Amino acid sequence: MTTTKERNVIQQQFKERMNEDELMNCMRCGFCLPTCPTYIESGFQEAHSPRGRIALMKAVVDGLIEPDEDVERTLNMCLGCRACEPVCPSGVNYGHLLEEARDIIQKNKKHSLPVRLLRKAVFEELFPHPHRMRTITGLISFYQRSGLQRVVRNTGLLNLLPAQLKEMEKILPKVPTLKEMKHRPNHLPAQGKTKRRVAFFSGCLMDTMFMETNDATMKLLQLAGCEIVIPPQQTCCGALHGHSGEKNQAKELAKRNIEAFEGLNVDYIITNAGGCGAFLIEYDHLLKDDPDWAARAKAFTEKIKDISAILVELDFHKKGLKLPSQVVTYQDSCHLRNVMKTASAPRILLQSIEGIEFREMKEADRCCGSAGIYNIVEPEMSMQILDYKMEQVKETKATTIVTANPGCLLQMKLGIEREGLSDRVRAVHIVELLLEAADASGFTADQQ
Incomplete structure (x- = not known):
């Protein structure tokens, strides 16, 4: 609970830092309402819509309401999917407003000791340090490979976990060994x-938990005719920090990444995770007020491209790929579609594979409810959104659900598990399906 002093500081920070022109750009037209999952799933509560949240921010700036727990709760209930932005006739950058508001609240709110320790451990001590990420992920690998996972499941110890974490344990990917994670390439011809x-x-x-997806991505790039540089100095993109009110940490990570990729003389910087790509492509906004970094950030963002976009650019969809007969549907990554503006490329690639019957699901562009760690911190709303999504999946009768983001992939696997469909439906990242098709087709570089 925030104190009166904290609320006063937060309110002053809102006045000083929130972009009032951007707040005023919202015309309250309501075009955003049908695109907002939390507005719909909350029973059409205005406070859980984009324009409702903008109105709350503006009211705090104007001193009409206090930035109390209800305001914070309303902002935290937002998925940050940014589906409201493409439909906004005024072009309101809602995502930027949301991140700024969350950052102001987190910086000026006194958390309990356990929360402070947890946030420090995650945001400062874990994600910015690749070797620590490998160590932690290596423990998960040991859990899976040593037989400990089987013991834990058979003895019912998982029942001690919250229901959401218990379900998430079931759909963890097969994690590579610590040795495998330590030996990563820096250059591939x-x-x-x-x-x-x-x-x-x-x-x-x-590059840890989803290392197989990274390997598939690099293999596809090689097959498409790309020489690949993988700078070892790179680090976490900072998306988790930026979305969780840790903006200063996000800026530091951005600077480290810009330094790591500068001077490489490359055509593009390729990403394969919609959430990461969307944050990387907005480094110029993140560092716009830093005169030493603004231009460097702009140069960096101009080279960001999703794996699906470069594959289409290089005509990978014209290679005659084949797979056994199956019905495939595609779940958009919100950030890939709404921020990186990449929606057609994944579909072009999927529809090019012989043997696939591609069926577009209803509202494929609606968030699946993963949204980073949203499905952990807001499990009830996340599962409501997922349940709706799975109804649309079942309507397609798809046997393969394709995604372009790791969070979406886990969420769809969770949906398959919850619906009891694991014996007949699978979820895969698009690069894994494309590599599967390339291997099944005997595709080689000679076919280029």
């Missing part, structure tokens, strides 16, 4: 003629 020289943003969770 193109297979066949070199068409592009690219850098690869390997990420933190993506």
Whole structure:
């Protein structure tokens, strides 16, 4: 609970830091309402809509209401999917407003000791340090490979966990060993003629827990004719920090990444996680007020490109890929679609595979409820959103659900588990399905 003193400081910070022109850009037209999952799932409560949240921010700036727990709760209930932005006739940058408001509240709110310790451990001591990420992930690998997982499941120890974490344990990917995570490439040649020289943003969770997805991504890039540079100095993109009110930490991570990729003489910086890519492509906004970094950040963001976009650019969809007959549907990554503006490329690639019947699900662009760690901190709303999403999946009768973001992938796997469909439906990252098709087709660089 915030004190009166804390609320006064927060209110003053809102007046000083919130972009009032951006707040005033909202015309209250309501075009955003049908796109907002929390507005719909809350029973059409105005406070849980984008324009409602903007109105609350503006009211705090104007001193009409105090930034109390109800305001904080309303802002935290937002998924941050940014589906409201493409439909806004005024072009309101809602995501920027939300991140600024959350940062102001977190910086000036006194947390309990356990919360302070947890936030410090996650935001300062874990994610910015790749070797620590590997160590922690290595413990998960040991848990899976040593037989401990089987013992824990058979003895019912999982029942001691909150229901949401118990369900998440079931759908964890097979994690590589610590040794495998330590031996990662820094450079890979193109297979066949070199068409592009690219850098690869390997990420933190993506290069540990989802290492197989990164490997598939790099293999596809090689097959498409890309020479790949993977700078070892890169670190976490900072998205988790930026979305959770740790903006200063996000800025430091951004600077480290910009330094790591500068001077590589590459055509693009490739990402394979919608959430990471969307945060990377907005480093210029994050550092716009820093005269030493603004131009460098702009140069960095201009090179960010999703893996699906470069594959289409290099005509990978014209390679005659094949797979056994199956029905496939695609779940958009919110940030890939709404921030990186990449929606058609994944569909072009999927529809090009012979043997696939592609069926567009209803509201494929609506958030699945993962939203970073939202499904952990707001499990009730997250599961409401997921349940609706799975109804749309079942309507397609798809046997394969394709995603382009690790959080979405885990969320869809969780949905499959909750619906009892694990014996007949699978969820995969798009690069894994494409590599599967390339391998099944005997695709080689000679076919380019």
